[in-house]
Amino acid sequence: MADTVIVQDEGFVAEDWTGGFDGDRALDLAPDADLSGLEGRLGGVGMIRIAFPKSADGRGFTLARRLRMMGYAGRLRAHGHVLADQYAMARRSGFDEVEISADLAARQPEDQWRFRADWRAHDYQSRLRGAALT
Numbered sequence: 001m002a003d004t005v006i007v008q009d010e011g012f013v014a015e016d017w018t019g020g021f022d023g024d025r026a027l028d029l030a031p032d033a034d035l036s037g038l039e040g041r042l043g044g045v046g047m048i049r050i051a052f053p054k055s056a057d058g059r060g061f062t063l064a065r066r067l068r069m070m071g072y073a074g075r076l077r078a079h080g081h082v083l084a085d086q087y088a089m090a091r092r093s094g095f096d097e098v099e100i101s102a103d104l105a106a107r108q109p110e111d112q113w114r115f116r117a118d119w120r121a122h123d124y125q126s127r128l129r130g131a132a133l134t
Contacts, residue, residue, distance in 0.1 A: 005105040006077075007087065007098040009117040012110045017075070019046055028079075031059035035066055042072045049099065052080035061093040068094035084112040 006013050019025040026047040027038075033050075048067060050060040064076055078090050079099045090098055100108075 003102055004099050005102055007100060007105075007113050008096070009091070009114075011114045011117070012105065013097075017047055021047075021049060029063060031057055031063065033063060035063065035070065038067075039070060042067075042070065042074070045072070045074055047075040047077060048072065049077045049079045050095075052078055052082050055081045055083045055086065061089055064090070064094040084108045084116055087113055087116040 004015070006015050017026070021028045025045065026049065027045055029048060029050045031051055031053065050063050052060045060078055064078070067076065075097070076095050077097050077099055078095045081104070082090060082098045082100060083104075087098060098113075
């Protein structure tokens, strides 16, 4: 098994990003990154990877949402200690995929991630907002 595992809605998938993370075509962001300097350069960035140093640190979800609201349409990846239980939140906040360690993938196998892949159907807040509109 590789050092890391990529998780998408269909489960564990092979890494297909070949652009590297040199700061030109792809960016690595810390959970406390200041996005104010990125507004003019997002158009040329194909991938942004946001670090999750521990599962209890949700700042990456906020960054993802802010990037999408700023108009970033490229690939957005959560990287680090994201749990299968957090997959739906990652997708709803704007992430396209999650990159986890092979060790975490062994402890939380693919079926646990795929179980949460129907993230749109289990969106409690959207259901409440929809009920309030009727």
